[in-house]
Amino acid sequence: MHVPVLYDQVMAWLAPRAGERYIDGTLGGAGHARGILELSAPTGRLLALDADPTAVARAKELLAPFGARVILIQDNFVNLKKRAQEHDFVPVMGVLLDLGLSSWQLDDAERGFSFQQEGPLDMRFDPRQPLTAAQVVNEWPQEELADILWRYGEERHSRRIAREIVAHRPIKTTSELAQLVRRASRGSREKIDPATRTFMALRIFVNQELEALQSTLPQAVDVLAPGGRLLVVAFHSLEDRIVKRFFQQESRDCLCPPEVPACVCGHRASLQVLTRKPLRPSAQEIEQNPRSRSARLRVAAKLQEASHRSVSQPIQHRGVNTWPLARTA
Numbered sequence: 001m002h003v004p005v006l007y008d009q010v011m012a013w014l015a016p017r018a019g020e021r022y023i024d025g026t027l028g029g030a031g032h033a034r035g036i037l038e039l040s041a042p043t044g045r046l047l048a049l050d051a052d053p054t055a056v057a058r059a060k061e062l063l064a065p066f067g068a069r070v071i072l073i074q075d076n077f078v079n080l081k082k083r084a085q086e087h088d089f090v091p092v093m094g095v096l097l098d099l100g101l102s103s104w105q106l107d108d109a110e111r112g113f114s115f116q117q118e119g120p121l122d123m124r125f126d127p128r129q130p131l132t133a134a135q136v137v138n139e140w141p142q143e144e145l146a147d148i149l150w151r152y153g154e155e156r157h158s159r160r161i162a163r164e165i166v167a168h169r170p171i172k173t174t175s176e177l178a179q180l181v182r183r184a185s186r187g188s189r190e191k192i193d194p195a196t197r198t199f200m201a202l203r204i205f206v207n208q209e210l211e212a213l214q215s216t217l218p219q220a221v222d223v224l225a226p227g228g229r230l231l232v233v234a235f236h237s238l239e240d241r242i243v244k245r246f247f248q249q250e251s252r253d254c255l256c257p258p259e260v261p262a263c264v265c266g267h268r269a270s271l272q273v274l275t276r277k278p279l280r281p282s283a284q285e286i287e288q289n290p291r292s293r294s295a296r297l298r299v300a301a302k303l304q305e306a307s308h309r310s311v312s313q314p315i316q317h318r319g320v321n322t323w324p325l326a327r328t329a
Contacts, residue, residue, distance in 0.1 A: 004031035005292035016040035025077035081219035091225035115178035115195040153201025
């Protein structure tokens with residue numbers, strides 16, 4: 001059975017319960033989805049999305065025992081609000097976004113995500129989208145390619161790598177690309193494989209992951225009920241920075257510059273940040289699953305629309321007093 005990263009922390013902060021609705025915007029291996037459905041039995045419901053059709057097909061088999069309690073949709077979470085409204089799935093008490101790449105996607109050589117396996121330069125989550133990593137690597141101008149590696153991978157040797165790539169076009173496989181990057185990064189003292197940042201940058205760019213995240217976070221807040229929680233698991237600083245800044249912005253009543261004497265923006269806080277610092281996996285989890293080492297979880301709760309009362313106090317929701325803070329064992 002697939003066990004996703006930070007599973008215990010996610011379930012504790014989401015605190016699924018019977019009679020409530022939840023959205024998993026990144027279905028992946030369905031580990032979180034299964035946990036939500038089990039903990040919200042017998043009447044909790046889940047709407048789950050994934051851009052990858054293979055993920056949805058696998059989840060249909062894995063989650064079949066839960067019947068009509070789960071709705072599975074092949075779509076990018078950038079359409080989260082639209083899909084929720086189409087299925088009359090608003091409001092919800094929790095939205096989960098587990099960003100990045102799933103282990104089974106990384107392990108499938110034919111998907112082209114891994115620099116450790118021979119495969120085509122694909123890297124698409126959704127095979128219906130036209131742009132592939134091969135097109136970027138073989139057709140993009142050198143300067144634009146270098147900018148992609150710097151912006152989406154924070155690769156310090158981006159210009160050198162881009163120059164090496166352009167000089168050896170066409171590049172057809174992941175192994176070819178990885179060897180070129182390693183050659184261009186000779187002398188690097190980083191502990192990770194020199195190809196790591198280049199492959200990450202290409203994947204993020206091909207799937208427009210950062211842009212999708214920025215568009216989705218406000219939608220997630222919109223579909224939450226007061227007291228409902230937004231949980232985001234990020235795996236690198238670019239994603240985590242976007243989430244951190246969004247949480248900070250939406251937890252403030254005014255966004256005007258300090259020099260403005262009175263508020264003119266009209267912004268009102270919609271969230272209360274519940275995790276001052278991101279939660280990280282335990283040493284035991286990292287030992288069992290080394291890929292979890294970079295995971296970080298941030299949690300926020302939607303404020304009451306009228307009073308903005310702190311969600312650390314009991315909230316009356318559908319006639320039931322609920323305590324939004326994480327349950328302890």
